[in-house]
Amino acid sequence: MNNGPRSAEPPVGPSRRTLLRATGLGVSGIALSSPLLAACKPGSGGSGAGSGSRTLRIGFVSPRTGPAAGFGEPDAYVLGLARKAFAKGLTIGGKKYTVKIIDKDGQSNPQRGSQVANDLINSDGVDLMLTTSTPETVNPVSDACEAAGVPCISTVVPWEAWYFGRGGKPGQKDAFRYTFHFCFGVxxxxxxxxxxxxxxxxxxxxxxxxxxxxxxxxxxxxxxxxxxxxxxxxxxxxxxxxxxxxxxxxxxxxxxxxxxxxxxxxxxxxxxxxxxxxxxxxxxxxxxxxxxxxxxxxxxxxxxxxxxxxxxxxYWTPSFPYISSLTGISSKQLADGYQSSAGKQWTQQLGASLALFDAAAAAFKDADDPTDKEAVAKAIRTLDVQTPVGRLQWGKGPNGNVVATPILGGQWVRxxxxxxxxxxxxxCENSSDPNVPIAARLRPYAS
Structure with a gap:
């Protein structure tokens, strides 16, 4: 799909709307999420690398309980892989940064998702937010980040439900300044x-x-x-x-x-x-x-x-022929490792959740200053990263905030x-990614 002309990069200084939020005159209920207040939190990264803080904080919100709890089933394993990969830190621009992941359960509830997102922003001072699985979790977390000026990458919500469900308009190519998404769509x-x-x-x-x-x-x-x-x-x-x-x-x-x-x-x-x-x-x-x-x-x-x-x-299976750029493991290795470690059958959420951390690492590395939220958001706008779900390239999707990824048709069998x-x-079909092999033909449910 043609993305059209890319809009101008976001300005470095706070906007009038941001200042209004910081003084409590902005949108009701989100004043405490302002980038100015977040910048005052210890270790938030808002003071930049010059402050002496070399820790990058990643927030991760998913539904582990509630109606959508199935999506959160492999979280512990994926978080373990990501923490192990980040254990030695990241060297960016000649500086060494430690990386801390702070994960929260959104409980499949929009109010809870918004609450934990604001806690991560205001109390934990995250530099980058990651969130996944259904609009009930992803949309309120994304909204909190957009209001607070915190970069956010999300997935596993049909992109139209994320983009238009949050106020984006048809034909609008760049509705959001800080929030970005990769997922299949209509x-x-x-x-x-x-x-x-x-x-x-x-x-x-x-x-x-x-x-x-x-x-x-x-x-x-x-x-x-x-x-x-x-x-x-x-x-x-x-x-x-x-x-x-x-x-x-x-x-x-x-x-x-x-x-x-x-x-x-x-x-x-x-x-x-x-x-x-x-x-x-x-x-x-x-x-x-x-x-x-x-x-x-x-x-x-x-x-x-x-x-x-x-x-x-x-949206992912062990037969996807792609690797995680952060961990270096293949899709098959990801599934096999989970089954061996957790004693459970693989689920497709493994690939999508690990892809979030691939994108996070790449965004920090591409940013002029990984502790500067504006710089990280700017980096995501042109990010190009390899993940288990495939290559993600922002700036080439249906709009400036979205990368459209495959969803393949298949069937559950004994x-x-x-x-x-x-x-x-x-x-049973691979029309949106022919690199993934077809294993069977669809059989009728009732015959």
Whole structure:
């Protein structure tokens, strides 16, 4: 996608809006997050390298508890790899810096995410924030950083839900000064679905259950019309509220319209409730396409036999042919190491979370002064870094704040005989990254 002309670099001095925030006259509730106050915190880096402080602090916020806890499952392992890689510090511009990672649980809750982000900014004085997994965590953390003038890199939220969900406008090429993102978007979902679904013969009627949240609304607005242009009939009974307990009306609509494809973007608990009710009420489409849930083995195993042959997307697998520039380990080594250390099956969050730390190290190294938040934000705008999810190049994405990354279509199947695991994920299409090998063809859920 053409990024268009790059906007001017951010000015070095504080803006009028920043000064208003610092004096409590800015946006309600964020005055304590101002860059001027953050600069006064001990070791925040706001005083620059000349202060004698040589410690770079990285904040990391993810959901380890709550509805999105599956995303945080491999955090301990990834944080261990990152801390080991940073143990000898970073030498930048002839100066040696120690690196400290401070991690927090956003609890899958926007209010909690905002709170811990502000704690990291104001109490811990982080120089760079990293955050991942769902708009409920990532968007409030990003908003806190944008308000405070702290550079932030995030991932695992469809980029439209992150960019437009936070106030970016269509056609706006550079909505944010300090916050940056890498993730798949509607275009990648569209490619994956339109290459995956034709592998099974259907009537092209898609039952869509898209919630009334940032993810669901972004998908409804953008993906639905694209699928319609490709000849699919979208049957959308309307946005539903997260936490709904009875899906009988949606199921009845999908059955009456003979929907042979089902597409949804729910939180995990909602899908489990819906899918068990669908089985009880006799809704068995040929393709069951889930996103936001159904990403991890534990979520599929919890469904028992109902989880087998569910189609999902993959933003990383051990077959991705890329390495981590920070740790030097390959995707396969990342998965094998996790399985050996944690005693659990690999999850695709491993690659995305480690990629955040690859980007963090590269941003510090590329900055004129890694303790200067403006300099780090400026470096991210043109950052080019190798990660397990592929090469990330800011300045060449859909806008100046975003890098669009692949999502590949695949399916959950029973693990092969002799495997220590119950299920396995197989890649069935690779339209957004042909470097990743295809392992199988999509098989119908109900036949």
């Amino acid at each position: 275009e990648q979902f569209h490619q994956a679905y339109t290459h995956l679904w034709p592998q099974v013969d259907t009537n092209h009627k898609v039952g869509a259950m898209w919630p009334n949240d940032s993810d669901g609304n972004a998908i409804r607005t953008s993906l639905g019309p694209l699928l319609t242009k490709d000849g699919y009939t979208i049957v959308d009974p309307g946005a539903y509220t997260n936490g709904t307990n009875d899906y009988s009306s949606q199921i009845a609509t999908f059955k009456s319209r003979d929907c042979e494809i089902f597409s949804t973007f729910p939180i995990p608990s909602d899908f489990a409730t819906f899918w068990r009710q669908a089985a009880q009420q006799g809704f068995r489409p040929k393709i069951v396409q889930v996103a936001k849930t159904g990403l991890f083995p534990s979520q599929i195993e919890a469904l028992g036999p109902l989880g087998i042959r569910i189609a999902s997307g993959a 693990a092969k005989s002799g495997s220590p695991y119950e299920v396995d994920f197989v890649v």
